[in-house]
Amino acid sequence: MIISITNQKGGVGKTTTAINLAAAIASKGMRTLLIDLDPQANSTMSYVDRRTVEKSMYDVLTEPDVALQDVIRKSEVKNLDIAPARIALAKIESKLLGEIDGHFRLRDKIDGSRTRYDAILIDTPPTLGMITVNAMVASSHILIPIQSSYFALEGTDDLLETIEKIKARPNPTLRILGVVITLHDRRTVIGKDVFEQIATVFGDKVFKTTISKSVRLEESPAHRESIFTFAPRSSGAAEYYSLSEEVLSRV
Ligand SMILES: Nc1ncnc2c1ncn2[C@@H]1O[C@H](COP(=O)(O)OP(=O)(O)O)[C@@H](O)[C@H]1O
Numbered sequence: 562m563i564i565s566i567t568n569q570k571g572g573v574g575k576t577t578t579a580i581n582l583a584a585a586i587a588s589k590g591m592r593t594l595l596i597d598l599d600p601q602a603n604s605t606m607s608y609v610d611r612r613t614v615e616k617s618m619y620d621v622l623t624e625p626d627v628a629l630q631d632v633i634r635k636s637e638v639k640n641l642d643i644a645p646a647r648i649a650l651a652k653i654e655s656k657l658l659g660e661i662d663g664h665f666r667l668r669d670k671i672d673g674s675r676t677r678y679d680a681i682l683i684d685t686p687p688t689l690g691m692i693t694v695n696a697m698v699a700s701s702h703i704l705i706p707i708q709s710s711y712f713a714l715e716g717t718d719d720l721l722e723t724i725e726k727i728k729a730r731p732n733p734t735l736r737i738l739g740v741v742i743t744l745h746d747r748r749t750v751i752g753k754d755v756f757e758q759i760a761t762v763f764g765d766k767v768f769k770t771t772i773s774k775s776v777r778l779e780e781s782p783a784h785r786e787s788i789f790t791f792a793p794r795s796s797g798a799a800e801y802y803s804l805s806e807e808v809l810s811r812v
């Protein structure tokens with residue numbers, strides 16, 4: 562299974578979901594790879610000292626001779642490897658646009674490493690450009706984090722339209738695995754409204770697990786740890802573990 566974690570809105574919890582879901586899946590003994598495709602490299606920094614990153618996904622996607630395996634790094638988490646991003650990735654949008662195989666670069670590179678991993682997760686940037694399209698073309702599933710707020714559904718039309726286009730041609734077997742509501746604030750009443758709003762659009766695709774706002778989730782990346790070692794008894798740890806169970810039961 563290859564899961565893209567995608568929403569073109571920034572700040573909705575894509576990276577937080579990618580790093581902690583990857584750690585949860587790895588903890589079940591599955592060989593897991595987290596591919597960071599966001600030039601901001603936040604997923605990378607959560608597990609790897611970015612100063613030590615020489616080759617990155619930029620090289621994988623632009624250099625025919627660089628294989629995915631050439632850039633992969635081990636993390637401190639057992640069974641979890643990282644394919645790091647660098648700011649250079651920002652240049653890729655224009656670079657891939659004119660290329661005949663521009664949408665297929667990631668899929669082609671993953672093909673060579675597919676059997677080494679039981680699960681591959683891809684963190685994507687807050688755009689629907691070439692990088693995100695590469696992720697969708699290479700994936701079996703899409704997981705959409707949506708922030709619990711009154712504007713939660715703004716922009717989901719464009720996202721769903723892009724997914725339909727990818728399904729129509731380059732990747733007919735792509736499926737939406739589910740929608741996870743993030744940054745939920747239990748103290749406010751909007752939470753329930755928002756859940757219902759999102760459920761009207763996505764129906765039973767909405768995961769039962771909701772991720773609450775938690776300072777621990779915000780803090781753990783700076784310590785280069787997942788929530789499971791940084792604050793194993795926090796709500797964030799319990800919720801991301803529960804999300805991983807739901808994810809694995811759906812694939
Ligand atoms: N459940 C949460 N509780 C508290 N802070 C969170 C939570 N999820 C994400 N954040 C914080 O919100 C900000 C945006 O989250 P992030 O995962 O980077 O979103 P994205 O990758 O979609 O831009 C980050 O500072 C992150 O630490």
Ligand SMILES: [Mg+2]
Pocket residue numbers: 575576577599603685
């Ligand atoms: Mg991010």
